[in-house]
Amino acid sequence: MNPVRKRRLILIALVLAAVGVATGLTVLALQQNMTYLYSPSEVEAGHAPAGARFRLGGVVLEHSIERTRDSLKVDFIVTDRIRQLPVEYTGILPDLFREGQSIVATGTLQGGRFVATEVLAKHDETYMPPEVRDAIEKAKHVEAAGAAPAASTHAAQ
Amino acid sequence: MNILLLWFHKLGSPPTFYRLAGLLLPWCYGIGLVLGLVALYGGLVLAPRDYQQGDAYRIIFVHVPTAWMSLFAYAFMAANAFIALVWHIKLSEILAIASAPIGAAFTLIALVTGALWGKPMWGTWWTWDARLTSELVLLFLYLGVIGLNAAIEDRRQAARAAGFLALVGIVNLPIVHFSVNWWNTLHQGSTVRLMGPSKIDAAMVWPLLLMALATHIWFFGSVLMRARIALLQLEGGKDWVRRVALDEGAGND
Numbered sequence: 001m002n003p004v005r006k007r008r009l010i011l012i013a014l015v016l017a018a019v020g021v022a023t024g025l026t027v028l029a030l031q032q033n034m035t036y037l038y039s040p041s042e043v044e045a046g047h048a049p050a051g052a053r054f055r056l057g058g059v060v061l062e063h064s065i066e067r068t069r070d071s072l073k074v075d076f077i078v079t080d081r082i083r084q085l086p087v088e089y090t091g092i093l094p095d096l097f098r099e100g101q102s103i104v105a106t107g108t109l110q111g112g113r114f115v116a117t118e119v120l121a122k123h124d125e126t127y128m129p130p131e132v133r134d135a136i137e138k139a140k141h142v143e144a145a146g147a148a149p150a151a152s153t154h155a156a157q
Numbered sequence: 158m159n160i161l162l163l164w165f166h167k168l169g170s171p172p173t174f175y176r177l178a179g180l181l182l183p184w185c186y187g188i189g190l191v192l193g194l195v196a197l198y199g200g201l202v203l204a205p206r207d208y209q210q211g212d213a214y215r216i217i218f219v220h221v222p223t224a225w226m227s228l229f230a231y232a233f234m235a236a237n238a239f240i241a242l243v244w245h246i247k248l249s250e251i252l253a254i255a256s257a258p259i260g261a262a263f264t265l266i267a268l269v270t271g272a273l274w275g276k277p278m279w280g281t282w283w284t285w286d287a288r289l290t291s292e293l294v295l296l297f298l299y300l301g302v303i304g305l306n307a308a309i310e311d312r313r314q315a316a317r318a319a320g321f322l323a324l325v326g327i328v329n330l331p332i333v334h335f336s337v338n339w340w341n342t343l344h345q346g347s348t349v350r351l352m353g354p355s356k357i358d359a360a361m362v363w364p365l366l367l368m369a370l371a372t373h374i375w376f377f378g379s380v381l382m383r384a385r386i387a388l389l390q391l392e393g394g395k396d397w398v399r400r401v402a403l404d405e406g407a408g409n410d
Contacts, residue, residue, distance in 0.1 A: 009243045016324065023328040027339065036286055036341040057341065094280030096209065104343055120280045125348040127214060128358040129205030 037104050040078055040085040048109065055106050056085065056114055057122070062099045078105065078114070089116040096121035169248045171388050172397040178381040185378025192371035199364030207361075216274045221349070222368040224267035226376060227295060228330055230260030233380075234302070235327040238320030248384070250316035251391065253323060254306050255383035259376060261299035268292060279343060287336035288344035295333055298326040312391055 001009070037057030038048045048054050056078060064077035073090045087105055097103060097119065107116035167173050200218030207214040237253035240246055271289070272282045283289065302319045309315035337346045349355045355362060392398050 005243055012239065012242055012324070016327075019325050019328050023332070027332065031339060036343070092280075095213070095277050096279070118281070120284065120343060121278065122343055123210070123278055123345050124356075125345040126356045127207050127217070127348060127361055129360060130208040131205070132358055133208035 039080040040083040041080055043085055043109065043114075044083050051108065053106060053108055053117075055104050056087070056116070057102070057104045058085070060097070060099050060101050060103055065099060078103065085114055086112070087114045087116055087119075089119050091119070093119055094121040096123055169246055171248065171392050171395075172401075174248055175385055175388055175397075175401065178385050182378055182381050182385075185374050185381065189371050189375030189378055192367055193375065196364045196368035196371055199367065200361075204361045204364055205358070210278060213274065213277060216270050217348075218364055218368055220267060220270040220274065221365060222372045223263045223270065224292070225369055226372045227260060227264035227267050227292070228333060229373065230256050230263055230376060231295065231299070231323075231327070231330060233376075234260060234323050238323040241320050242317060242324065245317075247313070247391070248388075250313060250320060251384050251387045252380060253320050254302075254316050255380050255387055256376075257299050257302045257306070257319070257323070259379045259383070261296060261303065263372070263376075264292065264296040264299060268296065284343050286342040286344055287340040288333070288342045291329060291333045291336050295326075295329055298322070298329060301326075 037055040040056070040058050042048060043056065048056075058078040058080045061077040061079045061084060064075075066075045068074070071090065072092065073088065074093065075086065075088050077084050078087050079085070087107075089105065089107075102122040102124070104120045104122055105114065105116035106118040106120075107114055109115075168177070196218065201215055204215070204218075206212055234253050234256040237249045237256070241249040241253055268289075271292075275284075276282050302323045305322055306315045306319035309318055336342060337344055348357050349362065349365065357365070389398055389401070
């Protein structure tokens with residue numbers, strides 16, 4: 001390789017390495033600071049900002065959804081399977097909102113209750129036809145024969 | 158000089174590239190279009206409904222391939238920019254600049270289809286999570302490359318300056334790809350994986366992969382088309398361009 005091109009190659013490699021290291025350090029720093037959401041356990045431990053809006057993430061507890069008859073108000077419990085937090089929300093819920101579904105709620109903590117102004121459903125990366133899901137459920141039931149019915153059957157309805 | 162290098166040099170010469178690209182072009186567009194239509198039919202009609210989302214999930218047959226293409230086009234652009242910066246090869250400069258608007262279009266489609274799906278499924282058009290934000294940054298990088306290239310008068314200097322921006326911006330690619338693993342995002346993780354089993358049923362995955370193949374082929378057709386035009390503009394006064402103009406002019410009569 002002729003010396004001019006070699007010099008250019010080294011220069012560009014150095015620039016790329018420098019930018020790469022800078023980005024890597026930024027990503028590392030952001031990983032510690034950038035929390036998109038807090039879990040009910042973290043809220044209970046007092047990590048969530050008090051009196052300010054934050055995002056609460058977790059799973060909608062089975063059998064916890066209560067709808068009001070004459071308004072759009074919905075009460076439910078969000079859990080990370082360790083701690084639970086009651087949530088209330090008034091508005092239209094996304095299609096994927098159901099029991100056992102991961103959700104992200106934005107709002108404030110008011111006296112032990114989380115008052116949400118926005119509820120987003122988090123979708124997982126699994127895609128399958130309903131028949132396959134039924135087959136999996138059936139297989140699970142056969143495996144857990146005799147034991148209490150699996151919670152996931154309720155989530156499916 | 159060995160044969161491979163010689164062949165490479167020949168391919169890099171504008172008249173040879175112009176002729177070869179002209180031969181490949183109709184095949185790229187034709188095969189890309191046919192595969193794309195088959196994939197669209199497979200995805201929208203043949204594939205079964207999803208157990209949770211029903212028919213709404215079918216937007217992934219457009220969303221996921223275009224999102225992959227937004228990354229692929231950027232990698233292609235940056236690789237060409239690298240060659241252009243080190244070896245000052247004219248054709249690489251042209252290929253890098255030619256892929257920028259195509260990549261930007263794929264990125265825009267990925268963002269828009271994601272928003273259309275996000276409103277009914279998540280409950281919002283947009284959220285500032287790591288995946289969505291880094292994909293938006295990718296769009297701005299493409300626009301920056303296009304803008305910088307257009308702002309400088311001298312075509313070859315413009316291509317190298319824009320190429321430098323494209324090259325530096327490559328640090329964003331791993332961020333887009335790994336954002337769903339590194340941070341708590343609303344966007345779901347990868348469904349189709351190179352390593353390990355995919356999280357999608359076989360009846361749904363074939364139209365997705367076929368569409369990905371179709372968009373890649375279409376991308377190359379599109380790049381060749383833009384590169385041919387850019388070559389003619391750059392080499393305007395040269396003999397081979399005059400010959401091309403005379404030949405094609407005669408052919409059209």
